[in-house]
Amino acid sequence: MNILLVSPLTPDTFWSFNHVMRLVGKKTAFPPLGLLTVAAMLPRDWNLRLIDMNVRSLTDADIAWADAVFLSAMIVHEPSARGVISRSNALGKPVVAGGPLFTSDADRFPEVACCVVGEAEEVMPALISDLLAGGLKRRYQAVEKPRVSDTPLPRWDLIDGRDYVTLSVQFSRGCPFDCEFCDISAVYGRVPRVKEPERVIEELDAVIATGWEGAIFVVDDNFIGNRAKAKRLLRAIIDWREWRGVRVNFTTEASINLVDDPELLDLMVRAGVKNVFIGIESPQEESLKECSKVQNFRRDLAADVRQIHNAGIQVMAGFIVGFDSDRAGIFEYQRRFIQEAGVVTAMVGLLTALPGTRLFARLTREGRMTGRSTGNNLDATLNFTPALDPEVLTEGYRRLVKELYSPREYYQRVLTFLNEYRPCGPRARLRMADFLAFVRSLWVIGVAEPGRWEYWKFLWRSLVSYRRAFPEAVELAIRGYHFRVVAESL
Ligand code: SF4
Numbered sequence: 001m002n003i004l005l006v007s008p009l010t011p012d013t014f015w016s017f018n019h020v021m022r023l024v025g026k027k028t029a030f031p032p033l034g035l036l037t038v039a040a041m042l043p044r045d046w047n048l049r050l051i052d053m054n055v056r057s058l059t060d061a062d063i064a065w066a067d068a069v070f071l072s073a074m075i076v077h078e079p080s081a082r083g084v085i086s087r088s089n090a091l092g093k094p095v096v097a098g099g100p101l102f103t104s105d106a107d108r109f110p111e112v113a114c115c116v117v118g119e120a121e122e123v124m125p126a127l128i129s130d131l132l133a134g135g136l137k138r139r140y141q142a143v144e145k146p147r148v149s150d151t152p153l154p155r156w157d158l159i160d161g162r163d164y165v166t167l168s169v170q171f172s173r174g175c176p177f178d179c180e181f182c183d184i185s186a187v188y189g190r191v192p193r194v195k196e197p198e199r200v201i202e203e204l205d206a207v208i209a210t211g212w213e214g215a216i217f218v219v220d221d222n223f224i225g226n227r228a229k230a231k232r233l234l235r236a237i238i239d240w241r242e243w244r245g246v247r248v249n250f251t252t253e254a255s256i257n258l259v260d261d262p263e264l265l266d267l268m269v270r271a272g273v274k275n276v277f278i279g280i281e282s283p284q285e286e287s288l289k290e291c292s293k294v295q296n297f298r299r300d301l302a303a304d305v306r307q308i309h310n311a312g313i314q315v316m317a318g319f320i321v322g323f324d325s326d327r328a329g330i331f332e333y334q335r336r337f338i339q340e341a342g343v344v345t346a347m348v349g350l351l352t353a354l355p356g357t358r359l360f361a362r363l364t365r366e367g368r369m370t371g372r373s374t375g376n377n378l379d380a381t382l383n384f385t386p387a388l389d390p391e392v393l394t395e396g397y398r399r400l401v402k403e404l405y406s407p408r409e410y411y412q413r414v415l416t417f418l419n420e421y422r423p424c425g426p427r428a429r430l431r432m433a434d435f436l437a438f439v440r441s442l443w444v445i446g447v448a449e450p451g452r453w454e455y456w457k458f459l460w461r462s463l464v465s466y467r468r469a470f471p472e473a474v475e476l477a478i479r480g481y482h483f484r485v486v487a488e489s490l
Helices: 018-024 033-040 060-065 075-090 100-104 121-132 184-188 197-209 227-244 256-260 262-271 285-290 301-311 330-341 358-365 390-404 407-420 432-448 452-465 467-488
Strands: 002-007 047-052 068-072 095-098 114-117 139-141 166-169 215-218 249-254 273-281 314-321 346-350
Touching: 002 033, 002 060, 018 432, 018 467, 033 047, 033 068, 047 060, 060 075, 068 075, 075 095, 075 100, 095 100, 100 114, 114 121, 121 139, 166 197, 197 227, 227 262, 256 262, 256 273, 256 301, 262 273, 262 301, 273 301, 301 314, 301 330, 301 407, 314 330, 314 390, 330 346, 330 390, 330 407, 346 390, 390 407, 390 467, 407 452, 407 467, 432 452, 432 467, 452 467
Parallel strands: 002 047, 002 068, 068 095, 095 114, 114 139, 166 215, 215 249, 249 273, 273 314, 314 346
Antiparallel strands: none
């Protein structure tokens, strides 16, 4: 069989990093790990082609070649995914669709021949034999959650790693917490399922075997959901680094209780984790209570951020405005917190109600739902009636994001971070590609674009006062350029 695997086009979002791809000489930020993993579940003698539409466009000839089109999409991909479905249907090719977009509401896509709802592992054998027999069912949904250690190694041979800023691995699925707005525990469960260390090392070896030397994103929603198992893995990674002599760095996501376990934090540093994304959501206690963010209660969140920076890991964090407890002063409260804590990469979103969440159920009960989530929490659209005046909320939100990413505020925040940051642990080798990205950024950010004086002042201060962290300063200036362009378009 000829199978075409398609990853749709990602719109311009906070995480797309579209505006800096020309600076770093890449085509897109993240590879389609889910699709590469599904590809590994298909029979070895089938012919597979993968088109990541963020790397190259999809042609009718690609679709015509296929016996079936496998499409994996997040909610934010809906417009592009709908285009792929209608083109495939027009050419008479059945679409097998999976991922969060179809898991959240498969009934909205009656034109799709077959939807995989939830995780694919358990249903793939039946789906493959039905496809061979020409009798695909409309819906496949597993009863049991799969053991993630049995998931096959992603088919890295289907993409060119050089097109991507990071490559990815997955250690766990699920999260022990149950924040009201989040669908992770509903979709993947509250008992994290983890891979054995040997299995993750195999995945890392497969990534390294592609010739990869850059950053690796451990895509778990909460890497420390099972702390004992996370520590076992980190020890194995430390040994693996020494034994293999590899110099890759890691980025992952975790909950703030990371700082309560100094051993865990130390192991992460020694394993080469350089960035961790944490859902801080709000400095306001009532808002945290409202969304059941129990792990963030009664803490000095700014001190927690500084502790992680002191250890040598940069905190990237998510913030939300639009909780019922938020009043008009929340925007300034959030801005001050983010600046003072030195959270450089602050993803501030408007609260959105995703299908399958407790928030969605509550707002539906209260008759406050007004539409669907776009999956892009930076597009300043509301899908429910907030307690605060909607105009005040969206305007306050826009102003907050624009202020945070104005050159003065942004570079000041980077300097606050650099002042706390103690670079330690293994570091990636600086490559020619990094040097070229620096030179291109000097031209674009330092000459061609507004904010150039703030940039040169920042670069000079970083060089004089934080020389050891100068590579991080350059990288943050490049990322900041993307955030600024996205913020200005709000
Ligand atoms: S800690 Fe993060 S992943 Fe876990 S439920 Fe809360 S928001 Fe979701």
